[in-house]
Amino acid sequence: MNAFRALLGTELRAFVRDKTTLFFTFLFPLIFILIFGFIMGGTGEEEQASLGVIIAPDANATALEAVLTETGLEEITRFETAEALEQAIAKRRIDFGLIWDGARLKFIYDPSRVQENYAFEQIAQGISADFNLRHQGLSPILDVAMIHVGTEAATDWFNVMVPGIIAFSILSAGLFAVSGHITAMKERKILDRMVVTPMPPLALLSAVITIRLAVVYISTLVTLFVSIAIFRLTFSVDWFRYTVFVACATLGMMGFGTLIAMVVRRPSSAANIASALSMVMLFLSGIYFPIEFMPGFLRTVSRALPLTYMAEAMRFATGVSDMSVLRFWAITLSLVGIAIVLLPFLARYVVSADRR
């Protein structure tokens, strides 16, 4: 027990001193959320788009003005000349433009806004369709109603992205706890020295696991609360599921870290493999962009990645998306299963002689 307590203190100090691990555990999710929260704060959304309009003096403005009033666009500015409108679009003071000369609707876009023009074109198509009906004294004949049936909490993609980022920080903390921290101890022959002392290897593993579990849990809470405080995101967290999942996922990822450490020849390569793998998984697991946007073969790859399921389960635990309770526990228990199968190998890895 004394050995465990001593190792607990040592592990905590080692964690605080390891700047790279500190960065990936605490700073990376925070920086990511701060940057993407502001970048994604309505990019390309109808309500946030601004439109510059020119209506020729001799053109009938009534129908167009009525349509524009109903678009819900954040800002509609009138311009006198096409040059002034084009300049405003080029300088990005206005998102896109519309000229109504009495004969045709001319929509003007900035070609370099490649990522946003799709959304602006959608708005333009809506304006054009409505205007054409009103222009002939008609209005839509189909009654269409929109009903949101998703969870109460999720209001936009960023809201869904945050639990994904939390899942990623759990993944990297778990992987690096073994393929980074323990492998570095192996590389520097610290483990070789420790195993000849009366310290049981289990005490070391328990200390590493305890510190990581505590630190990961705190870091996920910090990320969650910062996103709520700054971006007013809404979550409906089931704290029991959340806590159990964070613990199981951390252990499961330590299991994967063990697998990497056992497969690579040099202990120092384990951290490199872990960082490369985690970065690839970040892009393919539906955290940045939905899996449905990917081509078929990448969707298959995505479904083979643990991070995809971790992100799904974390979204469920934070109440931003739904899944069956059975599926949630299946994911959580699979992660525990991975830990149960692989962590004993970590104990052997700790006491085995350096393979270099």
Place this chain on the structure above:
Amino acid sequence: MTGILLVARTHLFTAFRERITLFWVLIFPIFIFTILALIFGRIGQEGEINFSVGLVNFDTEATAAWEFGTMIEELFEELGAPQIEGKEPLFTLSQPEGGEDPEAFVAREQEALRRGQRAAVIVIPEGFSRRIEQRFAPAVVSTDSPSSTSEALTIHYSEGNPSSEIATGIIEQILAGVDREILKRTGRFDEEAAVPTETVWVGEASEIRYVDFLLPGIILMAFFTSCLFGIPATILFSRDQKVLRRYWVTPLSVPRYLAGLSIGHIVVGLIQCVLLILLGKYGFGASVSFVALQPVAFLLLAQITFMAFGFLIASIAKTANSGMAIANVINMPMMFLSGLFFPVAGLPLFLKAIVYANPVSYLAEGVRTSLGIEAGIFSTPLVVGIPLAWIALSIGVASRKLRWDVER
């Protein structure tokens, strides 16, 4: 000169011999480029995107002369079949199968939508056609809003799910087309009198393809990350492991070492650039041409600026590990707060300050403007001046603070 070239060759060999360096320098930029081009380059293209949509039609009564519900159902069934051979259809349509209770089907589909397995669920209500016909009657031709959502065609969607939002937008457009078709067939809408719509691009340019926009950004990202991590790692690990100390007892001087390191890095940049351009051109059909003086000059300016930035980090970090930590901390803000990948116009003032101070913002605009894919919002003196100012600042700090040997 031989010493300089030897250092350059050593640096080059090390970059490509170390698998992890190879990953970050070449494989990762290629991976990101491929992923982004495959995903965002296809949005809106027919046969390249597929949404899972549920549809149920309760409008099956025989009293209406027009079967608008069936008309909409058939249209979506048609869109649920592949339009282009070998490509996915726009929608994978899910409908109640023989004898299945439609109400139970709707409940099941709504559950699937909640769980992200459907992008949208369309419900055509009972009496839908009859109500439309009633609206054609002269007494009620004013086309009021529906009295309740139970009488309207409903599109069930999930707000937090981008697939659902895009699918909903497409469904709304399809229904607007159906609306117009119904009005046309019933003699209310005059197609001849329809107002045409024209699309114009600012500056008489044509539409820019996503892959052409992405390619210069990825090249700059590759330059930036390899310099941001590569230069401090090379210098600081060599210093901490006392490799540099051994260099200094040879005729190799610090300026010669720096010259060799810089040449090595420029060659790495050249290899990155060529491979990415080839992938863009032959893999994704990029048409943007880099073979001109201005783009090449901007790419060279970018590489020199990022190398100087690497020297700056090497000079402020006490150890190799802290150098990597600093690089990690500034990597993401500098990359994403530059307009390299995401629009930055709507950012709050304190983040815009980072965008304006960030050399990557000016270099991204410089390269893209020189390639004719961006009009540019900064003036030319700023686009050139800010990176040059960063080079001067970085070299100034590095020349005063960079230590070339471990403290004894």
